[in-house]
Amino acid sequence: MELTRLEQGGKPVYALAGKCTVEHAAALRQALLEAVSVNTVLTLDVSGVEEADITFLQLLLATVLTLEQNGGSLRRHGSVSPAALAAARVAGFSHTPKLANFFSDED
C-alpha cells in the first residue's frame, strides 16, 4: 500500500496503489488522516489499487464522512481499478449514497 501526493494541473492528487487490505489498514488510515488534515477537498486516484477488502471500502467511506463534516468532499481522479470496483460492487459500497459518485462511471 502506498499513498503518494502528486500535482495534477496545479492541484494535489493522492494516488493510492498496491494492496489495500487489512494488513495495511492502520497505515492507510494514518495516511488518509494526514491528507484530510491539509485538504478540504481530497482527490484520490485509486487506479493503482491491486487488492481491496472491506477495510479499504470502510476507509473510503470514513474519509468521505470526515471530509463532509469539515464541509469538504472526496473526488476521484483516473479510473477505478478492477479490484477496487469489484469489491465496491459486491459489498454494496458503489451504491452507498456517500460513495455512489466516487464509484460512478462518469468523469
Place this chain on the structure above:
Amino acid sequence: MSDVDPSIALYIEETRELLGELEQGLLELETNPNDTARVDACFRAMHTIKGGGAMFGFEEISRFTHDVETVLDRVRTGDLPVSRELLSLTLAAKDHILTLLEAPRDHQNAHRDASDRLLASFAAYLPGGAATAPGHADDSGESPILRPASEESEYACPALPGPPSIYWVRLRPNPDMLLTGNDPVRLLAELDTMGDMHVLRHGPKPALDNDDFDPERVYGLFDILIATPCAVDNLRDVFIFVEGDSEVGIHRLHTGILRAADLDELLAELKGHHDEDLELAGNRLEAALAAKLAAIEAAKQKSQTQKGAEQRAAPQAKAPAAAATLRVDAARLDSLVSMVGELVILQSRLRQAAKARDLDAVTEVDEDLERLTDNLRDVALGLRMLPIGSVFSQFTRLTRDLAASLGKDVEFVAHGGETELDKTVIDRIKDPLVHLLRNSLDHGLERPEERQAVGKPPQGRVTLSANHSGGNVVIVIADDGRGIDVAAVRRKAVERGLVAPEAEPSEKELLDCIFAPGFSTAAKVSDVSGRGVGMDVVKKNIEALRGTVELSSVLGQGATVTIRLPLTLAIIDGFNVMVGGDSFIVPLANLRGFQERFVEGQVRTVDTIERMGSMAPVVSLRRLFDVPGDQPGYERVVITEAEGETVGFCVDKVIGRQQAVIKSLDDCYRHLKWISGTTINGDGSISLILDVPQLVRFVRGREDSRLHAGEPFRTLPQ
C-alpha cells in the same frame, strides 16, 4: 485423478509404518496401561489411517477404522479403561487393516464380513455399548457441501430445475471477522458468482477521525437480494465458515424472476432499519414483495428449463502397484544436493585446468574430488540406511503371540533399535531373525513349571540386540532357556554322518552342525519349529548378505546366536594386492596388518607364520588359485581377521587402499568359493574380492589335515 496415485503408494507405506507403531504402542500399553501419551499416539495413528483411507480410495479401511478410532478416542478421554481384551481386539483390528491394505482395492468388499465380525466385537466398547451403524458418521449437517461448478450452469453451482428463486440474504459480520482471516467482501464476491445480486450496505459508518474507529474491524451489515438457480444449500455454504460468529440469515422470498429495478426497490425498503431483527425485517420485505408482485402481474415468467444437476460421479482411479519407496531424512537429501553442487564446481575447475594444461591444478582438483566422492558415497549409502528397530518392533508382537500359543511366559527385550542398516539388508534379515526367535521360544525356553523346578524365574527372557562393531552390524539373540545339549548334538551328528564316531570335534564345531541341512535335535515337531528345516536356510540367507552366524550355549543357562552383517552391500573399502598378474581386494574390515616372509623350496597352500608371539595360519593365494608365474622368494603377508580367527594371505605385492564397487558374480560363477565378487578398477582391469570369512573357514578345516603340495584348488565346488 491419476495425479494422486503417488500419494496412494505413500499412503500404503505410511499406513504400514503407522500400523507398526500402533502395534508397538498397544503392546507397551499392555505393560503400562496408564501411559496416556501412548494412548494418544495409538489414537493418532488410527485417526491418520482412517482419514487417508477414505481419501485414497480405501473405503473399507475407512469404514472399518471409524469405530475403532471412536473406541480409542474413548480410551483417550478416559471413558474406557485399557484392558487386555481391548488391546487384543485392537491388535486384531491392526492385522485386519493390514489385510485390507494389501488386498486389491477393488476386492475390498471381500473382506467386509471379516470387518463386520471385528466391528461386532468393538460394538461393546462404543458409547452405550450399542453398535452404531459403521461408516455412517453423524455429520450433523456441519460439513460444507462443496461441489465444483457444473459446466452446464452459468453460475458457480449446479442449477436446480425450474425457474430461479429470489433469496434474501442478511450478513451482519462479527466485528472481528478479519482476525480469523475471513472478509465480508470475499464472502459477498463468492455469493455474487451464484446469481444476480443486489446489495445494500448499511448500519454504522464511523468517520475517519473518529477515535473509536478501528480500521481492522468490520462495521455495518449487508442485506442482499439474489436471483439464483442454485439450491439454498449452495448459498449457505458461502457463509459456512462464519456462521455462528456472524449473523447469517437466508430466506427464500419468491420463485420466479423480478426486474433488477424491482430488486433495488425492495432492498430500499430495508434502509434505515438495520437494527431490526431478522423476523421484523423479513416481514417488511414480504409485504413489499406482495405489493410489488401484484403490481407486476403482467410480467410473465420466463421459464428457464435447466438440465438437472449433473450427478458428479467420483471415478476412483485404480491403485497402481505400490512402488518400492524409501523414506529419507531431509537433512541427508540436503547434504547430497549440496555435494552435487560442489561436484559441478569441481567439474568446471577441471575443465579450466585441462584447458590450461595445468597439471598442478588438475592434481588439486583430483584431491578435492576424492574427498567429495568419499563423502558423496557415504551420504548416498546413508540414504538407504534404516534403523533396524522397524523390524524389531514386529518381533514384540511375534513373541507375544508365539509365547501364548506355546504356553510359555516370555519377556522380550530389544536393544539398539536405532542401529542403522542398508534397507536391502534389513528386508532380508527379517526372515532369518524370525526363525531364530521361534527357535529360542520353542526349543530354548522351558515352560514356567520346568523353569521353576530348576530354580529359574517362571518368566523366560529373550533379548534381541543390535550394535555397530567395526564395519559390521552385530545382531545378538540370546535366551535364558535350557541351552543346547552338545552331547545330543554330537549323537545326532554322528547318526547323520556329519561327524566321525571316533572324532573329537570341539564344541564350536558341534554347534556348527546345527546349521547343517536337515539337522534337528527336537524330539517332537511343533507348529512353530523343530522340523530341522531352517537353520541351514538361516545360515545361507545370512551368508548371502556377506554376513556370518555363530551359535554358543551354556547347558541349562541359555543359548546365544550372533549374527554379523556388513553395513551395506554395494561398496567396500579394501586393499588391492597382486599375485602374479592377478589383482585381489582384501576388505578393509577384515584387514589387521601386513607382514612379510621369505620362501624357500616347496610352498604349501596353508602354512604358518609367527605373529605377535604366536603362530597364525597363512594361505598362499598363488597356490590356492593356481596363479601362473614364478614363486618369488619374498612375499608380503596380508593379515586378516574373521570370526575371531587370524589368517594371513601371501601375495606378491600390496598396491594400496581402494574403494571397490562390488559387482556380484554372475550365477554361473556362484559355485566359486573364496570370492565374494569382483570390482572394476580405475584402469578398466578387474580385481577379485576375497571372501575372508570363507577363507578363514577353509583354513580352519584344513589346518589339521595339512593339505600339502598336492593338486592346487582352482574352482572348488561347494
Place this chain on the structure above:
Amino acid sequence: MAKRIMTVDDSASVRQMVAMTLKKEGYDVIEASDGKDALSKMSGTIDMVITDLNMPNLDGIGLIKGIRAQAAYKFIPVVMLTTESQAGKKAEGKSAGATGWIVKPFTPDQLLAVVKKVLR
C-alpha cells in the same frame, strides 16, 4: 506472483496430496510436518496455511494461535483439516482464529474449492 500456501500435516500422504493438488494449480507450497515445524518455517510471504489438527509436538490449535500471534500473519487465511468426529475441535479452532475447515476425507476438487474460497 504465485500465492504461497503452507500445508501442515504429520501424515506425509495427506501432505503430498495437498501439495500436489496446489502445485498443479500453480500455487507455491511449503510443507511442514507439525505445528512446531510450521512455526519455524513461517517467514516471508505466506498467503495461507492449511493445517491438520492432531499432530505431535504442537497441534493445529496451538499452531493457529501461534500464527495469529505474529503481526505478519494475523489476518491470513488458516484452514484446518478436521474429521466429523471433531466437532468440538472445530469450535476450538475457530475461536483460536481459524478461517475455516475442510472435512476429511476430501478430494482435490474440494480442497481447491476451499482454497479459492478463502484465499484473496
